[in-house]
Amino acid sequence: MSVDLVHIRQIMAESDCLYTEAEVEAAIDAVAGKINAELAERNPVVFCVMNGGLIFAGKLMTKLNFPLELSYLHASRYRNETSGGELFWKAKPEISFIDRDVLIIDDILDEGHTLGAIIDFCRHAGAAAVHTAVLIDKDHQRKARPDLKANYVGLRCIDRFIFGYGMDYKGYWRNAPGIFAVKGL
Ligand SMILES: O=P(O)(O)OC[C@H]1O[C@H](OP(=O)(O)OP(=O)(O)O)[C@H](O)[C@@H]1O
Numbered sequence: 001m002s003v004d005l006v007h008i009r010q011i012m013a014e015s016d017c018l019y020t021e022a023e024v025e026a027a028i029d030a031v032a033g034k035i036n037a038e039l040a041e042r043n044p045v046v047f048c049v050m051n052g053g054l055i056f057a058g059k060l061m062t063k064l065n066f067p068l069e070l071s072y073l074h075a076s077r078y079r080n081e082t083s084g085g086e087l088f089w090k091a092k093p094e095i096s097f098i099d100r101d102v103l104i105i106d107d108i109l110d111e112g113h114t115l116g117a118i119i120d121f122c123r124h125a126g127a128a129a130v131h132t133a134v135l136i137d138k139d140h141q142r143k144a145r146p147d148l149k150a151n152y153v154g155l156r157c158i159d160r161f162i163f164g165y166g167m168d169y170k171g172y173w174r175n176a177p178g179i180f181a182v183k184g185l
């Protein structure tokens with residue numbers, strides 16, 4: 001199906017900015033400070049959750065001041081839609097992390113199915129500890145596991161469909177310099 005770029009541009013034009021670029025950058029700085037304080041001696045393996053985690057992970061990485069290994073994994077349940085489905089593993093981790101601390105980096109903790117499944121996977125695969133960092137945690141009562149909290153959270157947002165800083169609208173606007181909510185969603 002061809003993409004209607006007029007619609008894609010209109011989504012940006014009509015969106016509500018929830019956080020400016022400066023606000024997001026300040027939040028990433030704050031997360032980096034906490035991770036530096038807590039994980040510097042842990043020699044972690046860091047996994048960026050593709051695709052959405054890419055910008056946050058990239059921005060965060062150069063602010064971490066201790067030795068770490070960086071890789072990625074790819075799990076997806078939205079597939080360019082605005083509501084989630086079944087979790088699909090596109091790529092499991094390639095670096096061994098048995099008896100190592102793992103730090104998972106993703107863009108958003110929404111219903112939490114994705115992060116929950118990744119944490120379970122890492123634990124079952126032998127991680128010594130699993131730490132999680134998300135750029136944004138969405139406020140609502142639909143969490144898959146209400147007790148599942150990310151260790152490091154940059155920002156919180158209202159219950160709307162958002163894009164920017166790695167998060168997409170129909171595959172687009174992951175590059176948007178701020179966090180925006182789609183009009184009407
Ligand atoms: O908390 P949840 O409700 O499970 O949603 C969060 C997940 O949804 C998005 O991924 P998506 O499946 O859209 O894939 P993407 O990273 O390629 O955008 C996002 O990057 C998180 O990984």
Ligand SMILES: Nc1nc2[nH]cnc2c(=O)[nH]1
Binds near residue numbers: 078160161163167
């Ligand atoms: N782009 C985007 N992806 C998501 N995955 C889960 N929630 C969201 C959201 O609000 N926006």
